[in-house]
Amino acid sequence: MTLTLAGIISQSTITQLAIFGAVAATVWWLMDAMARRKPRAEQRLEEIREPNSRKSDLLRDVAKGTPTGAMAKVLAKASPTLSAPLKPKTEAEVNKSREKLNMAGFRGENAPQMYWALKVLALIGGFLLGGGALAFTRGMNIDTLTYTGIIAGISFYLPEVVLWIIKRSRQDNIFYGLPDALDLMVVCVEAGLGLDQAMRKVTEEMKKTYHVIAEEFALSNLQLQMGRARTEVLHDLGARTGVDDLKALAAILIQADKFGSSVAQALRVQSDSMRTRRRQMAEEKAAKTAVKLIFPLVIFIFPAIFVVLVGPAAITMINELFPSMSGGK
Secondary structure, X not given: OHHHHHHHHHHHHHHHHHHHHXXXXXXXXXXXXXXXXXXXXXXXXXXXXXXXXXXXXXXXXXXXXXXXXXXXXXXXXXXXXXXXXXXOOOHHHHXXXXXXXXXXXXXXXXXXXXXXXXXXXXXXXXXXXXXXHHHHHHOOOHHHHHHHHHHHHHHHHHXXXXXXXXXXXXXXXXXXXXXXXXXXXXXXXXXXXXXHHHHHHHHHHOOOOOHHHHHHHHHHHHHHHOOOOHHHHHHHXXXXXXXXXXXXXXXXXXXXXXXXXXXXXHHXXXXXXXXXXXXXXXXXXXXXXXXXXXXXXXXXXXXXXXXHHHHHHHHHHHHHHOOOOOOOO
C-alpha cells in the first residue's frame, strides 16, 4: 500500500510539474515576444527621424545569435553550465559546429554554447513532458520508461533537425535569388559604380525580396568598411554560406580583382550560367514528375479505378455462377 501511494504521488507530481513547465514557458515566450514588438507608428517615426536606420537594419541582423530578449538573455547566462556536458574537446569540432551555425545565420559569439544548451534543455523537456504524459495515461511501468527514453532521444536531436531546415532554407533563398542579384550588380558596375558600391546597392534594393542575400552582402560591406582585404571578404562570403554558386562567384571576383579583368563581364557570365543551371534543374524536376507519380497512382488511384470498373462485372459473374450465394433459387 505504501509503494502504491508513493507511485501515485510521484506520478501526479511529475504530471503537474510537466504541465506547469510547459504553460510557464509558453506564457513567458509570448510575453517576451509582445514586449519586444514596437508599434508601427513608432517605427515610422524612428525612420523619419533617423533615415539611416533603414540601412542599419541589415547590419543589426548580422549580429543574429546575440541575445536580445529576456528569455534569450537567461539562456545565454545559463548556456555555459548547460552546454558543459556536450562541449567538444577539440577546437576543430567547435569550429565545425560554429560553421553549421554560420550557414544557418547564427553568428553570435556564444551561439555554439546556446545551441548545445538548447539540446540539453530539449532532452530534459522531452523527458519531463513525455514522461509525465505517458505516466498520466499509461501508468508507471517498463514500457513507459522505454517510450520516455525514446521521446527524450528524439527531443535531443530536434534542435539539430531545426538547424538543418533553417540552413537549407537560407541556402535555397540564396541560390534562387543570386541571378537577380548578379543582374543588378552588372547594371550598377556598368553604370560606373565600384564593386563595393554595387554590393551596397544590392543590399538596399533586395532587402525585401531576398533578405538573406542582402544580409550576406551587408556583412561583406561591413567587413570592407572595417578594413579587411577584399580577397578575404569575398572568400568568407562564399565559405560562410555553404552555397557552391556563391563560392564560384567569390572565386571569379577574386580572380577578376587580381588580374584586373572586367568585373561586369565576369558577373554577366556567372549570372547567365547560374540562370541556365536553374532552368536545367527545373526541367530535371519536371522530367522526374512522371516517374514520381507512378507510386501514388499505383497505390491510391489504380485500386479505386479497378474497383469501379471491375466491381459491377465481378458482382454479375458471382450472381450467374453462384446463384445460391446471391440468394437466387
